Amino acid sequence: MKNLTKSRSEFAELLGRTAQAFGLTPSVGQIYGLLYLSAEPLSLDEIAESLDLSKASASIGTRQLESLHAVQVSSKNADRRDYWEARLEPQEVLQKMMSTVLAPRLANAHDRLEGLLERMEAEKNSGELSNSAFTVCQQRIQQLITKTNQFKTWLPLIERFVK
Amino acid sequence: MKNLTKSRSEFAELLGRTAQAFGLTPSVGQIYGLLYLSAEPLSLDEIAESLDLSKASASIGTRQLESLHAVQVSSKNADRRDYWEARLEPQEVLQKMMSTVLAPRLANAHDRLEGLLERMEAEKNSGELSNSAFTVCQQRIQQLITKTNQFKTWLPLIERFVK
DNA sequence: AGTGGGGTTTAGAAAATTCTGAACGTAGTC
DNA sequence: GACTACGTTCAGAATTTTCTAAACCCCACT
Known part of the structure; x- marks a missing residue:
């Protein structure tokens, strides 16, 4: 995991394992963990980069989290990327x-x-x-x-x- | 699955999947399902035979269920086999x-x-x-x-x- | 002490799950 | 109307989980 401090990536991994306990995939939990500690919304590429995941996984993961109402997507104007942020109420x-x-x-x-x-x-x-x-x-x-x-x-x- | 009616083995499979939802292995759930509908306690060999599992899996599974207080073991006298039965209060x-x-x-x-x-x-x-x-x-x-x-x-x- | 019937352990086979790369669709830009 | 930058899809690769076969241990019986 590039780009993250040791403890932030550790947090993501912790949530990855937690997600598994709920029948979700680790990457889904990691993504939520990443977004949960992020001050600003992140793009798909940033997510994939930070967690060392493929864009495909990031895409699937964020969509699944969205369907669980765990994250929400928005768009900065003048930028066609999607920006994701965690809902903060676990x-x-x-x-x-x-x-x-x-x-x-x-x-x-x-x-x-x-x-x-x-x-x-x-x-x-x-x-x-x-x-x-x-x-x-x-x-x-x-x-x-x-x-x-x-x-x-x-x-x-x-x-x-x-x- | 030999030895069982269609619906009994279906019940076992249902519990197998349920067990997975709780982070247990399918075979553990199947064993509980088998015992739950069994009128008498069953030996390890009977469990393995009925569910088409190896004795190894049956052994590990029953022990795990025991540690969860989901089943209990007893012995018929003049028979050194262990006999397992489900606790009936899910x-x-x-x-x-x-x-x-x-x-x-x-x-x-x-x-x-x-x-x-x-x-x-x-x-x-x-x-x-x-x-x-x-x-x-x-x-x-x-x-x-x-x-x-x-x-x-x-x-x-x-x-x-x-x- | 040797034998046979029981349960357990464990290395690795089999199966299931998760992830990825590459191809694709689409919308905005020049 | 081609180009580019993005998200999505999907076949199959990689990993993880689950199960098994075989060796093993232990105790009861002879």
């Missing part, structure tokens, strides 16, 4: 991620579990699954469905906490 | 993960940020970092530290919610 980024990433996944999981229950009933009827095995499965999956429903209810509450 | 597994995985990471992140601040001050004094740039960095990292502290406070509260 809580809001987190909140957005919860509603745009976590919530849909939860809904998806819920649907899959429902579908699974149906297919298991079919397997019971066709004899592939013994009655007693089915009972166990049904009961446990039902419990899981209930829990995901509960969690869905709590999610907005947790969001407000985090904010 | 909430408690989640809670345990929060305290054993999330909390230490938070603490670690906190320490790193503190260290970073110090090193940045040094960089300012040595002239590597301009005064104005330092001010921005300091302020923003400080904000981050404050937030992680807040989050640390909330964590136990959230844990109780999830349970």
